[in-house]
Structure formats: structure tokens, C-alpha cells
Amino acid sequence: MTAPDERLGEVTEVADGVRLQFRRSWPDPVEDVWAALTEPDRLLRWIGSYEGERRVGGSGTFTMTHEEQPVGEPMRIVECDAPRRLVVEWDTEEGWRVQLDLTEEDGRTVLLFTQLFAAGTEVTDYVLGWHWYLDKFAAEVSGGTPPGHWDAFYAELGPAYGRQPG
Template sequence: MTDTHLDNGSFTPPGTLRFERLLPGPIEKVWAFLVEPDLRAQWLAAGKMDLKPGGEAQLIFRNGDLTGPDDRPPAKYAKEGNSEIPTKAEIVEAIPPRLLRFKWEEGNDDWSDVTFSLEEEGDRVRLVLIHTDLAKVDSQAGVLAGWHAHLNLLRSVLTGEAELPFWATLERLEAEYSTRYGLPI
């Protein structure tokens, strides 16, 4: 699958990124892949979500499970690449099947804000992802690349298309976003 202009994320300093994807519907199916742990684990991270304001959300990343055996994590991610990485989040707003917003723990008492909005367009669904308050400049290219690669996987899961190798795609995208926006890797 080739990336299209729609696939590329945009970045607005000091720390806001935005992605859009047109995905196959119905909207309820896309919503399920955002909130149901077993479905979300196929493209992003497992973990339960209590879909009420203030509710706990777990994001348990197992990125090594999202790719084939020949796709190895780049050196930067080698230590945690095939490990389970739990992160905490807190639901800010959930309006099924249209809006999911949560605060995501970035470490060192820093939290960022992630919003998924879904809108029906015929038999497809426009997903818009906005991630704000990314305080760590040294991780912004990686966050852009990570969302891009994970959203590619979501589309692959929903369409049944062949998945891109996760780690190779992540490494390529991180370099591209670093160059495009002058961000450190």
C-alpha cells in the first residue's frame, strides 16, 4: 500500500499533530476498533477502557506482535520493541460512535491529549486524529511516525489488505517526519 497525501500527518509546533483516514464503514465497526481491547490490539494497543469522563483507559502496546518475524525493531526501539509496554490514559469524553478523547500519560507527570472523531461519508468513515500537548520535542517525530504506522495497520485490518512491515515503516516515517518538520530523532 502506498501512502497518499491524506495519510501524511501534519504537525503544528509546539506539539500538535493531526491525521485523517477514510476507512471502510460502518461507523460502528470503526468505533469498535477504537474502544474494544481485542480489536484495538490488532492495530494499536490492548487494554480496557471505561468510557465515561474520568474513566481509566489502558493502552498495552505489543508492537512486536503487529509485524512479521523478519521485521526487526530499529536500534532505537530494540530494547522495548518486542516487550509489553503499558501506558495509562484517562477518558475525557466518549460519544459513541463519533468521538473518543483521552488524556495520555507521557511520563514525568506530562500528559498529552488524543481525540478521535468519526464521521460517516457514504459507506466510508472519515477518522480524524488530533494529538496535542506533546511536550517532549525529542519524541515528536516518533509520535508522528507511530500514529502514521498504527493508522496504516488499522486501515489494513479493516480492508483486509496486506499489512506493511511495522518497524521498517516506522523507521522510514520517523526519518521523513524529522526532515519535513526539522524534528530530532
């Protein structure tokens, strides 16, 4: 998927499945971006809550509280190299694994969000969902305005991902 909007996710077929990546950046220090990813009060404002062990190998329950029907899902922290890398896995049927890598480039903190799906997975709805959450994350980092209601967001960005509102 390509479009002039640099916020769009990129979906690539790879040997072991389908890879989704988003690349976002901010002028904020890496420590502040990391804090928005991991501190409970900031995490709650953009995506949800995590109740459990906060260490590599630790497990707990992650709830995406901005969903229509929030449901706690088992999650495990696979890797954590603060403030540079966090890898988590949801213990679901799909076996979600999300990698969040922070680097500094030209005075900006860059977030590379990566999720790998099984081969043949239709990922468009996941891409749209993560795009919405990452826009909420950007507002948390920068103090900007978060995206509006899902329906308005979908109407605006759905076509960029091949989805028509309606």
C-alpha cells in the same frame, strides 16, 4: 510536513503547542470503524490492550503491545460519544491527550486523529509511530495488509518526515 501521500500526518504550531493530525477514511460504516477503535479483541490486533473502566471518567491501564518492550501506562477516558468521538489521556510526564473523531463524508467514514504536544516538542518520532499504528488500524478496518516490521516501515516513510534510515 507535506507530501503527496495522503496518509501523512500534519504537524502545525498552534498557540498552545504543536498539533499533530492524521486524516484517514474508509468505505466502511462508522459503527465498524468505531468497533475497531474500541472493541478489546480488535484493539489488541492493531495497537494494544486496555484494562479498566470503559466509561467517561473511567481509568485503567493501556498497553501498546506491539512495542519492543510493552509497558502498561495509566489512561483515562475523558470523552466518549459513541460512535463519533473518543478522547483519552495517558497519565504520563508528557500528559498525552489523543482525540479520535469519526464523521461521514461522501459515503466514507473519516477518522481525524489529533494529539497536542507542548510547545517546542520534537514530534517527528511520535508522528512516525502514530503513522505506523494508524496503518495497522487501517488494515484492521479494511482487512488489508498491515505495515511490516518497523525497520522496513521507517526506511520507506522516514524520508517523508525528514528522517533518513540508518
